[in-house]
Amino acid sequence: MPGWRRARPVGPDESSPLTEPEYVQRVRAMLVLGGVPWDQLDDGVQQVRLKLLEERAKPGQPEIREPMAWLTAVASRVAVDWHRARTRDAGLRARLAARWSRRPPVEHPEERRVLALAVANGLEGLSAVQRQVLTLRYYADLPVRDIAELLDVPEGTVKSRLHSAVAALRKQLRDLEVI
Template identity: 40%
Template sequence: MIMPKETCVSSTNAATIDRSLTERYAQTMDAAQEQILLDRIRSGDETGFEILVKQHADRVTRLAWRLLGRRDDAEDLAQEAFLRLHRALPKFRGDSRISTWLYRTVTRLAIDQMRRDRLRQRLFFSRRHVDDPDPVDLASDPRANPARDLRTREAMQRLQSALADLSPRQRAIFTLRHYEGLPLKEIAALLDLGEGTVKSHLHRAVTSLRKELADFHEERS
């Protein structure tokens, strides 16, 4: 398992990511407030940690959800990330922001989990999409436009299926770029990869998704 390390990103990279993440998500807590909170936690004030978790819970879970595609797994992963943060706080030097640390940890944990899932699928020939809804349930959906919802859900399933065919790293890079809007430079820094490698992974992911979804649109039409 890849252990998230706070020190694995250079200060320059960390600063770049921090600035970008802060701007993108308009964090309510600035660096000074975060430092005060960290000092409180280090002095044994557990309520400080609770504030920290509450502050980041939604964003961390959404990221995990987008990476893994399943809410239950995302919640478990978010919990694990916060527990690791709690363990890491005494040694946390403050070179990077907490949000950056959490982003990196969640992404790496998600990649690990995706790898384990793929291995499990190969070993046990398990169904790929256990969470797929029952078509009968979909058809009996009482909402106003079940036909449109059905199409949307089918498209979502197809996307999930196409994403599942990507390698864990490609999937993570695509999700971080396409859905989270992180620049490739930041993704490279988060994952400790070269920018060229990230570009290459993104291209392969996009090519694969385009092919899968083009087939789907042809089937639909």
């Protein structure tokens, strides 16, 4: 196409538009306008920065001619993605609450209470993704297929996340000498 130049390799010392304050301010403004909370703006800027790096890493991609326009469009899509994830999580919480409300309370011996508290503390030490799949699988008792559908990821990804989460939780419990 006329007017398009081929992308050149990005060197380690080459500046990125997201290192310049005016670009960062524009991205933050777009995220705020998109409804992203103040405490998550830095994460949003990092997501835009990652998308910029991914775009530049594609072989044969033309150079971004208007970085400000490109960053503005990507920041607005990041804000939309944030809202979609929040909506999905809210619906998930409601379904979990409904599922738990149908279960009768069960009395457990002291030993199981100690283990339950240790597991709850261990869950806090896991990443949000690991906590999410463990909660859905073992607390909500959802099959892998349903979890994959809820999170909009492949079943293999759910299995992989479950495996790493269980291993990390097991290590924490062994370190505490609970198991």
